[in-house]
Amino acid sequence: MSESAAPTRVVVVEDQPLFRSMLELTLGATPGVRVVASVGTVKEGLAALRPGAADVAVLDIDLPDGNGIALGVTLRRNQPGLGILLLSAHDAMDLLLDLPPDVAAGWSYLSKTSSTSTETLVTAIRAAAAGRTTLDPALLDRMAPRAGSAVSRLTDRQYAVLRLLAQGLSNAGIGEALKITEKSVQNHINGVYATLGIDADPSRNPRVTAALRLLEETGRA
Structure with missing residues (x-):
């Protein structure tokens, strides 16, 4: 990304404070990426992810007041260009196959336990921003x-x-x-x-x- 290019704006919705802080620090130190909000619930995510606020939403699947998949579907139906990166502590990659066809593009999935490298995370975010799908490389192996x-x-x-x-x-x-x-x-x-x-x-x-x-x-x- 050139210095003149706009950064990829990211909102993190993750209920585990330690993991959320790790994501903030990692992405905040990545050139061309800017964390515009970091919250822990579906309700807070909906407020932070108002139209035009972000290019990519990083969503934990398991949230205290709902789940990241339903949140992502809601967001995408209002914001077709929003990229979605799902995170889970479990192998839930097959859930991408159940997404409604009208919102299936631009979703990615990474496991918290297998793919936590900065390179993998940033690749997935940039792919989601471009409307591509990223599957967890360790799970694919x-x-x-x-x-x-x-x-x-x-x-x-x-x-x-x-x-x-x-x-x-x-x-x-x-x-x-x-x-x-x-x-x-x-x-x-x-x-x-x-x-x-x-x-x-x-x-x-x-x-x-x-x-x-x-x-x-x-x-x-």
Whole structure:
């Protein structure tokens, strides 16, 4: 991000004071990210996340007066451009598959216990701000394609590209991770879309659809 670019504005809704403070400190020290509010309940979250206040909401799933998923759905229906990053102490990544279709884009999920690195957190926030979906990389490491699924028909390289795409990486980031060109990355992504039957419907983000298909068609190895 250039110095002249506006920072990604984040509101944190997390009821555990210690973890909330950790998020504030980590994000506050990250260039290009600004925490505009940090609260602990659904009620406070609704007040802090008024339209135009933030680019991304970081929401704990378990809150004392409700849950982060319902809060996220409410927010997104009023603010279609708001990115959502869900956090949970449990493996609840499959909950992304149950999101209403009209709000499913731009949601990400990280486990508090497996993915607490600054790099992973910031990648997920920036992906959510851009309308992409990020799945917890540590949880993805434990997954394998289900037999007979479309994902199981991908080549090894296509599967590697899809996993990195699902972790919120851009084409440039995927290319850097795999030591291949961005053109090669896009060619592999096109192959993934073809194998998974994902079309170029402008009303749906194909990267989001691909990430959710990966989640849907894999299980614990």
